[in-house]
Amino acid sequence: MPRAVVNVLRETAFYAAVAFFVILAGFPFYWMVITSFKSNADLYNVANIPFWFNEPPTLEHFRYLFEQTLFTRWLLNSLVIGLCVVVITLVTALPAAYSLARMTGRNGEALGIGIFLTYLVPPTLLFLPLSRVVADLGLQNSMWSLVLVYPTFTIPFCTWLLMGFFKAIPREIEEAAIVDGCSLFGAFIKMAIPLSLPAILTVVIFTFTLTLQEFVYALTFISSSDQKPITLGVATDLIRGDIFYWGEIMAGALIASIPVAIAYNFFLDRFIAGITGGAVK
Secondary structure, eight states: OOHHHHHHHHHHHHHHHHHHHHHHHHHHHHHHHHHHHSOHHHHSOTTSOTTSOSSOOOOHHHHHHHHHSOHHHHHHHHHHHHHHHHHHHHHHHHHHHHHHHHOOTTHHHHHHHHHHHHHTSOHHHHHHHHHHHHHHTTOTTSTHHHHHHTHHHHHHHHHHHHHHHHHHSOHHHHHHHHHTTOOHHHHIIIIIHHHTHHHHHHHHHHHHHHHHHOOHHHHHHOOOGGGOOHHHHHHHHTEETTEEOHHHHHHHHHHHHHHHHHHHHHTHHHHHHHHHHTTOO
């Protein structure tokens, strides 16, 4: 077979594989968008083509969300929970990761792996003991219980991630800062933190996304509608018995996913640098 034909077939197979995975990844989002704007008559008519609009698009599902439910309150709750957990995670994980990364010998690496292993424990095994902690603190049925609980799985992973990044920063930079008069903490603040901004941005995006999509703990600790985050509110208040408000559910999912998608696209390069930076020693 001629070499030119082989190259054409190879490129065709490559682009076909890329197109397949693009469609596979993008179809759920496409389905969510068209379902959000379809009228109920179009949505529930089995004779209609489900992949496009058979009737004019409508905003009735969005109006129902904002006028007939506590959707705005759910969004605000998710934002407050996410920001609080991000702050707690950064304040805890940054010094912990830096200390473990600079610890001599194998002790630091062993402790880092041990911390990461706690992230792998399934939430279904932890919500029972955590329920006792939440009850003892009087945080039942409050969104602040989630602010208390979520760092238990964001801190271990973020500490492990930041450890790898801090190990990639040469010690000589901090030693030079100490020679110039900085304390060890000052060198950490003035040198290590600025150099690790890609990793910090990665931690922020990862933590906020994880809190936004978490469901098990929210379902366990919260039952009042005004305290629910968006994932729990949409999944519980828009499913009533065997009635699913599909248009409203998809509209809520669309609104919640847009900020995360924008953040990932704007900071994609820094996010990749943060994820892969810790792999280089």
